[in-house]
Amino acid sequence: MTTRLTQLLGIEHPIIQGGMIWCSGWELAAAVSNTGGLGTLGSGSMYPDELRAQLAALRSATDRPFAVNIPMLYPNIEEHLQSCIDFDVPVVITSAGNPKLHTAWLKERGRTVLHVVASSAFAVKAEAAGVDAVIAEGFEAGGHNGRDETTTMVLVPAVVDAVSIPVVAAGGIADGRSMAAALMLGAEGVQMGSRFVATPEASAHEAFKGEVLSAGEGSTQLTLKELAPVRLLKNPFYAEVAAAYARGAQAEELAALLGRGRAKKGMREGDLVDGELEIGQVAARINELKPAADVVRETAQMCEALLRRGT
């Protein structure tokens, strides 16, 4: 399948594996890139030394294009950006921040730059900042998210109408059906996160993967909008957050409750009670652990079959 996205990135299938903290190390990225998608290292959970070690490992595991996701709300951004140059990372995906800050610097150094947006207004700003494509991420997506709650079904065609660069759809996509739907909305590719958490290659704790497989409709919630909005599983930690809201807690109290290291505790260390477990709504549709290569192949094949059949 050829779209402007496959041409831009030099990939076979217009499928990007989302960069996710504590879940997407070099093993997952290599498996996706080697199957013709775009694998992505999630640098948000990595110290600079760790990102460089991961880049070295990924470089030796694939000669296909891959990406690094840099959520600009985390520290170490400058060092991470420099590592992307040092290791000749072909694609940098920026998120959770202003695309004006680093896009020109990256473009001058020959990188392809994608930026994640949750509204068409930010998509227009990203295009003006010079990014090569935008990833339009809907309300149903896991992890950090926008404040407007606009869903993929509404957001993607709005962004497609607002910019002329390629648009990648994210949020709620986990198979060929949802990929075909995204392409009908005008996207030229998809980014999937949650689906790739439920793979043997994901670096997440096995207990967290188990929770993803058993999640149903209504198992996740977008919350903590006063800090940085995030979608997570409704585990006991979330119950504490909900109780805080119910008694009218303000941002300061919520920040103290969240504390530091909750995401690592949950997703990396497998603490299902006190940890923060970030995942998308589409976990409800993910019921088996599957090798990342199979995810890429099966998704692309089903999508192409549906588009050919036209129903």
Place this chain on the structure above:
Amino acid sequence: MTTRLTQLLGIEHPIIQGGMIWCSGWELAAAVSNTGGLGTLGSGSMYPDELRAQLAALRSATDRPFAVNIPMLYPNIEEHLQSCIDFDVPVVITSAGNPKLHTAWLKERGRTVLHVVASSAFAVKAEAAGVDAVIAEGFEAGGHNGRDETTTMVLVPAVVDAVSIPVVAAGGIADGRSMAAALMLGAEGVQMGSRFVATPEASAHEAFKGEVLSAGEGSTQLTLKELAPVRLLKNPFYAEVAAAYARGAQAEELAALLGRGRAKKGMREGDLVDGELEIGQVAARINELKPAADVVRETAQMCEALLRRGT
């Protein structure tokens, strides 16, 4: 376009105009049915006499199939159901209640019954109750909605996998692109509400229609989950609701704030300050008033063209 839904309902295009309180009287339903879709009277805002007057007018305005939507959380349900028999209404769409209550009674009297659901668990219950099809309505939809917040992109394929009867997608659908996306998700038709509010035939107040046209991303919010969850425009009335939540208001206080008649005040009488203005997120993508017949024709044509082209 032929699907099991067009065959079940005897319509040309698999497009249902959603029944919406204060917005969908006989003029809108007739325009949609006469163009080959399924027009629907929204009985939730009608006293029994009014529904009968509307049915008489609709009967003389079209000889094509049409529906009555009966939200079971409103009073007068028994009389409304009897009117559907008296006026030989071909299709009854039930929502906001238990499908076990009335489905058998309606089926024994030869009606085709559709039920609106917001989860696959309720879809399974509706199928077991004997309904002919389910309408799977996502979080982005306007008006009354489910508690789980599952979006159309996630909900529709989940419901398609859970039942064997036809599934209609609702929530976020306003044109051929979103209709084609819904069909790729496995739906056999779509229900559109917000798009039909912005038509000359809708019985809503012109001032409310103007607000729908000027709405952008983030202009609506799902709220009042402690009463009956509803998506509405963020007008000054909503600001009062948000302020009540911020000070930790409980259900009783929220019910008192909502009071009675807010929806009529807003949508029928055009009070944009104190009225309740129910609309879907997709209002952000609706920017012109358009005859209902054009909506049906253009949506079907664009959808078919996209499915033929396969991208």
